[in-house]
Amino acid sequence: MTERTNGGGHDVSAVPPASTRLFDVVRNGLSVIGPDRPRLYAAVALAVVVGAIETVLLCVVAAVAIAMSGERGTVRLGPESLDFHLNLMSACRFGLLLAALLMVLSWPLARLMASLSTRAMLRLRSRMLESYLGSSLEYRETQREGLLQQLVGEYALRAENSIQQLANAAVALAMLATLMAGALVSAPTAAVGMIAALLSCWAAFALVSRWLRQDTSAPVLTNREIVGRVAQAARMGEEISAYDLSGPVCRELEGDVRKSAEAMGRLRVEARLFPNIFQYGAIGLVLVLVTLLANVRPDELGGLAPLALLLLRSLGYVRQLQRSFHTAREMAPYIAAIETELTALDMHGHPAGGRTIEDIAAIAFHRVSYAYKPGMPALRDIEFTIGLGEAIGIVGPSGSGKSTLVGLLLRLRMPGAGSVMVDGIPLEQISARSWARLVGYVPQDSRLLYGTVADNIRLFRPGFDDAQVAGAARAAGLHEEIMALPQGYETKVGPGARGLSGGQTQRLSIARALIGTPRVLVMDEPTSALDAWSEQLIAEALAALKGRTTIVLVAHRPATVAMCDRVFEVRDGRLREFSRNDRLSHALAV
Numbered sequence: 270m271t272e273r274t275n276g277g278g279h280d281v282s283a284v285p286p287a288s289t290r291l292f293d294v295v296r297n298g299l300s301v302i303g304p305d306r307p308r309l310y311a312a313v314a315l316a317v318v319v320g321a322i323e324t325v326l327l328c329v330v331a332a333v334a335i336a337m338s339g340e341r342g343t344v345r346l347g348p349e350s351l352d353f354h355l356n357l358m359s360a361c362r363f364g365l366l367l368a369a370l371l372m373v374l375s376w377p378l379a380r381l382m383a384s385l386s387t388r389a390m391l392r393l394r395s396r397m398l399e400s401y402l403g404s405s406l407e408y409r410e411t412q413r414e415g416l417l418q419q420l421v422g423e424y425a426l427r428a429e430n431s432i433q434q435l436a437n438a439a440v441a442l443a444m445l446a447t448l449m450a451g452a453l454v455s456a457p458t459a460a461v462g463m464i465a466a467l468l469s470c471w472a473a474f475a476l477v478s479r480w481l482r483q484d485t486s487a488p489v490l491t492n493r494e495i496v497g498r499v500a501q502a503a504r505m506g507e508e509i510s511a512y513d514l515s516g517p518v519c520r521e522l523e524g525d526v527r528k529s530a531e532a533m534g535r536l537r538v539e540a541r542l543f544p545n546i547f548q549y550g551a552i553g554l555v556l557v558l559v560t561l562l563a564n565v566r567p568d569e570l571g572g573l574a575p576l577a578l579l580l581l582r583s584l585g586y587v588r589q590l591q592r593s594f595h596t597a598r599e600m601a602p603y604i605a606a607i608e609t610e611l612t613a614l615d616m617h618g619h620p621a622g623g624r625t626i627e628d629i630a631a632i633a634f635h636r637v638s639y640a641y642k643p644g645m646p647a648l649r650d651i652e653f654t655i656g657l658g659e660a661i662g663i664v665g666p667s668g669s670g671k672s673t674l675v676g677l678l679l680r681l682r683m684p685g686a687g688s689v690m691v692d693g694i695p696l697e698q699i700s701a702r703s704w705a706r707l708v709g710y711v712p713q714d715s716r717l718l719y720g721t722v723a724d725n726i727r728l729f730r731p732g733f734d735d736a737q738v739a740g741a742a743r744a745a746g747l748h749e750e751i752m753a754l755p756q757g758y759e760t761k762v763g764p765g766a767r768g769l770s771g772g773q774t775q776r777l778s779i780a781r782a783l784i785g786t787p788r789v790l791v792m793d794e795p796t797s798a799l800d801a802w803s804e805q806l807i808a809e810a811l812a813a814l815k816g817r818t819t820i821v822l823v824a825h826r827p828a829t830v831a832m833c834d835r836v837f838e839v840r841d842g843r844l845r846e847f848s849r850n851d852r853l854s855h856a857l858a859v
């Protein structure tokens with residue numbers, strides 16, 4: 270017997286340390302930008318235009334300043350060889366025009382850049398949701414709690430930030446290059462010297478940065494731990510309060526929070542320190558250069574004023590580049606983690622199945638086995654058939670394998686050995702959608718959405734009208750109680766709104782299943798921990814369905830399955846049918 274297991278557990282330490290090499294950071298960023306690359310190229314092209322206008326504007330400002338400080342009433346623009354002069358007023362007007370043009374162009378540039386990151390986030394978020402919800406239940410069970418929340422919340426935001434920084438870097442680089450080209454035209458020798466000064470500052474920065482480099486994956490890994498613990502604390506909130514455990518829970522969390530903070534702190538120091546050191550270093554080098562130039566090429570000193578302005582402006586872009594690169598490096602592990610998580614989720618996708626069916630007559634289990642862990646089968650050689658319109662009861666002690674059987678029937682788990690056949694077709698070949706349309710499910714612990722009662726019955730299936738909603742509630746024995754609520758079907762219920770009793774929630778879950786007029790209704794312990802009134806209403810609802818809908822009723826107590834045509838018992842992973850005598854003696858014993 271070959272057993273299939275849900276192995277392949279994916280723990281947080283499996284997130285690989287991300288490469289923080291500039292090339293890899295850029296390549297990963299570009300892959301997230303994906304189909305929006307033309308927008309990035311458009312932003313860079315616009316940045317070159319903006320950079321060129323800015324260069325001219327800075328030269329005008331410098332020339333106006335020189336003209337105002339000297340005796341000449343005219344402003345010389347461009348290199349001396351060009352001999353192009355304007356009067357002061359015209360030069361100022363020209364400058365104003367350029368400034369206005371820059372303001373106008375800032376708008377499309379800002380829009381383009383913002384759209385790059387927000388569109389990337391939108392794509393990532395929907396891909397994350399799709400991949401997570403499309404992954405198999407078996408895989409999701411191996412994950413720490415809070416994975417989806419972390420992906421869609423934290424990781425998607427970090428990726429957005431990273432793309433924003435990458436776009437900023439691309440634009441800053443384009444502007445810097447244009448400014449440098451302008452500087453080269455305006456005073457070639459001095460400009461070459463200044464570019465060399467900037468490059469040596471950059472090289473020094475890169476060296477120190479490599480020396481200080483640390484594993485930027487550390488905060489990602491600890492954050493992953495924190496989210497898992499927080500999700501667990503939220504789920505166990507009631508127990509934590511009842512046992513007064515907030516102290517130990519917080520202390521455990523604090524350990525991870527501190528680790529994460531320390532790792533972040535080191536990155537922050539680097540982010541704060543380097544730009545300042547770089548800026549002061551660059552200005553110092555420029556002053557050294559001016560001194561040298563004064564001795565070697567005194568004729569070029571006149572061109573230094575616009576160059577100084579261009580340089581100061583360039584320093585702003587270099588800082589921007591540095592900041593962007595630093596942030597992109599910091600975010601790189603998140604982008605890598607997103608890829609790792611999404612690839613793993615996609616690899617463990619829930620089998621979609623290709624065949625559509627319109628009805629279900631018989632469901633047959635042929636020697637079905639299932640194991641969660643290798644060598645420890647939860648179900649063994651299950652062999653039984655469910656006929657059209659039959660009511661089947663499945664009983665057994667806790668941990669015997671009943672819920673696992675339900676998972677197989679709902680197509681949420683695939684048999685490790687044997688097969689589940691539906692009218693001769695293996696269940697895994699039937700499309701998940703058509704199976705879900707024909708099979709209704711009432712879980713053990715029904716949950717409410719935050720929304721109206723009607724929303725809760727529809728459960729993201731907008732095709733049902735109000736009459737169908739009320740019909741399903743009536744069939745589940747809940748209509749009268751809903752009508753007694755302040756706004757009837759429009760009353761808000763669920764977490765953060767009005768609660769319903771356990772019995773009402775369970776019956777709402779039955780209405781949820783019945784609204785789709787399922788051919789098969791699977792109920793997992795529908796009356797466990799219910800009040801007698803709700804239990805009676807549910808029994809009535811089931812009696813009304815009997816014969817028309819195939820019912821599979823899983824129960825801990827044999828009394829619950831008294832209405833069933835046939836009853837099976839699961840014990841130690843094996844199934845056997847109860848004879849009438851068995852049922853009678855069992856009922857008496859309980």
Ligand code: ADP
Nearest residue numbers: 410641647665666667668669670671672673674
């Ligand atoms: P029942 O519904 O009858 O209480 P289950 O089908 O939930 O029983 O469980 C059957 C066996 O499989 C039990 O031994 C249980 O511990 C084990 N099991 C259930 N779910 C998992 C899981 N997600 N991972 C590993 N083992 C599981």
